[in-house]
Amino acid sequence: MSVVAITSTINSSPSWMNNNGDSCHSLRENSASFSRRSSNISLLRKVCCGAKSTDDDYHATIKSLNSRGRFPRKSLGQHYMLNSDINDQLAAAAKVKEGDFVLEIGPGTGSLTNVLLNLGASVLAIDKDPHMVDLVRERFAGSDKFKVLHEDFVKSHIRSHMLSFLETRNLSHPDFALAKVVSNLPFNISTDVVKLLLPMGDIFSHVVLLLQDEAALRLVEPALRTSEYRPINILVNFYSEPEYNFRVPRENFFPRPKVDAAVVTFKLKHPRDYPDVSSTKSFFSLVNSAFNGKRKMLRKSLQHLSSSPEIEKALGVAGLPVTSRPEELTLGDFVKLHNDLKMSSSSLERTRAEVGLLVVYLNKAEARDKICRAIQYGSKFVSDGQPGTAQNVDKSTSLARKVFRLFKFVNDLHALISPVPKGTPLPLALLGKSKNALLSTFLFLDQIVWLNRTGIYKNKERAELLGRISLFCWMGSSACTSLVELGELGRLSASIKKLEKEIGNKDKHQNEQYRAKLQRSNERSLALIKAGMDFVVAFGLLQLAPKKVTPRVTGAFGFASSLISCYQVLLFMTTLFLTFI
Numbered sequence: 001m002s003v004v005a006i007t008s009t010i011n012s013s014p015s016w017m018n019n020n021g022d023s024c025h026s027l028r029e030n031s032a033s034f035s036r037r038s039s040n041i042s043l044l045r046k047v048c049c050g051a052k053s054t055d056d057d058y059h060a061t062i063k064s065l066n067s068r069g070r071f072p073r074k075s076l077g078q079h080y081m082l083n084s085d086i087n088d089q090l091a092a093a094a095k096v097k098e099g100d101f102v103l104e105i106g107p108g109t110g111s112l113t114n115v116l117l118n119l120g121a122s123v124l125a126i127d128k129d130p131h132m133v134d135l136v137r138e139r140f141a142g143s144d145k146f147k148v149l150h151e152d153f154v155k156s157h158i159r160s161h162m163l164s165f166l167e168t169r170n171l172s173h174p175d176f177a178l179a180k181v182v183s184n185l186p187f188n189i190s191t192d193v194v195k196l197l198l199p200m201g202d203i204f205s206h207v208v209l210l211l212q213d214e215a216a217l218r219l220v221e222p223a224l225r226t227s228e229y230r231p232i233n234i235l236v237n238f239y240s241e242p243e244y245n246f247r248v249p250r251e252n253f254f255p256r257p258k259v260d261a262a263v264v265t266f267k268l269k270h271p272r273d274y275p276d277v278s279s280t281k282s283f284f285s286l287v288n289s290a291f292n293g294k295r296k297m298l299r300k301s302l303q304h305l306s307s308s309p310e311i312e313k314a315l316g317v318a319g320l321p322v323t324s325r326p327e328e329l330t331l332g333d334f335v336k337l338h339n340d341l342k343m344s345s346s347s348l349e350r351t352r353a354e355v356g357l358l359v360v361y362l363n364k365a366e367a368r369d370k371i372c373r374a375i376q377y378g379s380k381f382v383s384d385g386q387p388g389t390a391q392n393v394d395k396s397t398s399l400a401r402k403v404f405r406l407f408k409f410v411n412d413l414h415a416l417i418s419p420v421p422k423g424t425p426l427p428l429a430l431l432g433k434s435k436n437a438l439l440s441t442f443l444f445l446d447q448i449v450w451l452n453r454t455g456i457y458k459n460k461e462r463a464e465l466l467g468r469i470s471l472f473c474w475m476g477s478s479a480c481t482s483l484v485e486l487g488e489l490g491r492l493s494a495s496i497k498k499l500e501k502e503i504g505n506k507d508k509h510q511n512e513q514y515r516a517k518l519q520r521s522n523e524r525s526l527a528l529i530k531a532g533m534d535f536v537v538a539f540g541l542l543q544l545a546p547k548k549v550t551p552r553v554t555g556a557f558g559f560a561s562s563l564i565s566c567y568q569v570l571l572f573m574t575t576l577f578l579t580f581i
């Protein structure tokens with residue numbers, strides 16, 4: 001990489017410089033790169049005159065670059081934003097607010113990052129340039145809400161980065177909201193970024209990008225029957241509601257690009273609101289095939305998928321002429337055409353998808369453990385504590401699960417030392433932490449029980465005592481969980497009522513936020529029921545009231561709570577799975 005030595009110095013402080021203008025004294029120029037830099041600079045002066053003088057205007061950007069001896073690299077699309085008003089407007093377009101989680105692609109010197117952090121958001125930034133990564137890492141070293149990764153965004157595993165970013169920081173947040181993307185992008189990766197991010201409506205609610213102006217217009221307002229109309233327009237409308245916000249003249253960037261830019265907001269649809277197609281994969285494969293022969297009629301270009309008469313019939317059903325070409329079809333037309341051709345609804349393909357879901361489910365360790373737990377308590381229910389095959393199944397499964405959960409206590413230890421989500425009332429925070437402490441103690445002591453049963457740890461009496469202590473810990477953690485869920489349900493129902501007042505009773509089911517809150521409330525109610533059942537199971541295992549809570553009762557409650565756990569994992573997996581197929 002060519003680190004450019006910036007040689008000549010601007011000697012005098014021009015009249016447009018503000019108090020921190022001394023930063024510009026160190027601007028040294030290199031004649032070799034970025035031709036006409038001096039004329040660029042005079043343009044920048046004009047821009048800066050009009051810009052709000054904050055930390056991240058022209059001066060700050062130049063100073064930041066100078067501090068590293070850096071000059072923008074064309075290959076990385078490094079055109080830095082000089083106008084802090086535009087950074088403010090980017091954040092406003094995404095409605096960034098306190099507590100949000102924001103992904104920023106290419107933070108550069110951190111001017112936009114600074115705005116996002118000042119608004120109270122947590123920011124995950126990804127930059128391909130290691131020098132920029134170091135720069136922002138140092139700049140925001142004092143903030144625990146900032147994380148930066150040195151990666152090429154196009155190649156990065158963004159879904160898993162986001163899941164771990166949200167999981168570690170937002171676990172059990174009562175008002176869990178989807179994350180957002182706000183970015184001043186390098187123009188050359190904008191199509192890739194759009195294709196990567198828009199199908200992530202289960203993670204992001206808004207994607208706000210600064211794109212090349214022409215590209216922005218082509219994405220948001222393509223005209224049917226023109227060469228601008230392409231498969232990406234179908235993709236954009238399938239996954240989002242795009243909006244062209246405003247044009248950003250080229251003078252606002254350093255160095256000045258050859259074209260203007262524009263801010264575009266993509267409001268992402270949640271996967272459950274995607275157009276109704278049996279498989280998104282087969283839908284987009286049809287769209288791509290259709291556009292492959294752009295000048296051809298669909299009855300010809302789709303021949304490898306269906307016979308011409310079938311295609312003509314499907315076009316007729318969709319109310320389209322049999323001579324239609326791809327650029328004449330809207331998203332809705334493509335959906336109708338796809339569904340009528342029943343591209344992927346053959347029973348074989350459906351079966352394959354269902355088996356695929358089962359494989360994903362079984363591959364999740366947590367799911368296997370929950371299934372084993374259902375077997376364990378199911379056999380306890382059958383045996384009712386009497387010796388025989390059912391009791392053997394109960395005991396052996398219980399032992400197997402103990403091995404399976406080796407080191408699982410670390411998960412709760414981690415949660416114990418992680419910060420509580422902002423805004424959590426102190427009693428709920430304390431109850432949550434007690435739950436983590438008790439659960440990790442239970443899981444840890446359970447390992448000693450296992451060591452004793454295998455004969456590795458020989459002191460039977462002590463092991464039994466530790467076994468009882470561990471069960472008391474589990475009972476305590478179930479009680480804490482019940483209280484936490486009760487408290488959170490109370491908070492949720494208050495915020496649902498508030499929202500109902502704001503949006504009115506009639507429209508509430510159309511409101512995405514309302515539906516999300518309702519869903520969270522159902523999930524929390526289920527978690528409350530499960531925690532209550534686990535409390536009874538621990539009570540039964542400890543034999544605190546052997547006549548009332550018999551092994552059969554314990555087994556029944558344990559079995560029911562295991563089924564709830566299986567359902568919870570399945571729900572999570574299904575959402576993930578549906579976004580992959």
Ligand SMILES: C[S@@+](CC[C@H](N)C(=O)[O-])C[C@H]1O[C@@H](n2cnc3c(N)ncnc32)[C@H](O)[C@@H]1O
Pocket residue numbers: 076077078079080081105106107108109110111112126127128129132151152153154183184185186187189
């Ligand atoms: C147009 S600049 C924007 C910088 C900053 N956000 C601003 O507004 O001033 C683009 C940034 O994206 C980074 N970048 C370029 N290609 C990238 C890629 N493939 N993945 C991640 N970041 C990339 C560049 O290093 C640069 O910091």
